[in-house]
Amino acid sequence: MDRIRTAVACVEGLGVPRGSRMFKHALQAVAFLSKDKITANVEHLKKMFRWSDAEVGIAVSKAPKLLSRTKEFLHFRSEFLISEVGLEPAYIVYRPAMLMYSLEGRLRPRYYVVKFLKENGLLSRNRDYYSAVKITEKEFVEKFICPHKEAAPHLAKDYAAACKDEVPTRFRFT
Incomplete structure (x- = not known):
């Protein structure tokens, strides 16, 4: 007691x-x-x-x-x-x-997507990183990948690779 x-x-x-x-x-x-x-x-x-x-x-x-x-x-x-x-x-x-989230499976891949979208003018610069991290995988894909299929047809494949701890060339920022 x-x-x-x-x-x-x-x-x-x-x-x-x-x-x-x-x-x-x-x-x-x-x-x-x-x-x-x-x-x-x-x-x-x-x-x-x-x-x-x-x-x-x-x-x-x-x-x-x-x-x-x-x-x-x-x-x-x-x-x-x-x-x-x-x-x-x-x-x-x-x-x-x-x-508490996985660094390799969630934090880093979603950061790469958000950064890629911002740097290519496909996402508002003031979009909050946490809003991309806290949502489910399905919601993330619907909100951050699917709307950009035409402008960034490689995005889904690059995101999938990043989730496997690979960094696609398009996600390497200087």
């Missing part, structure tokens, strides 16, 4: 309110982690994403499983989203679900 009370206190201390729908997910994320491990993971999130304690609380309250992800898992996503895509850490705080 003490372990449960400790986990509940830990989750509330991270900023996940007891009545929220994410509370049970946060409990599951911390249930088998020591207090030291949780503290280390919080510190790692702060360092890697340049987040404050409050920002970590916001991100964890939206995606509690962040606490159970490995440093390597988060590192690769941090590098990609901040360095390559150019997202601000504050942007990611409010959309931490994107950190």
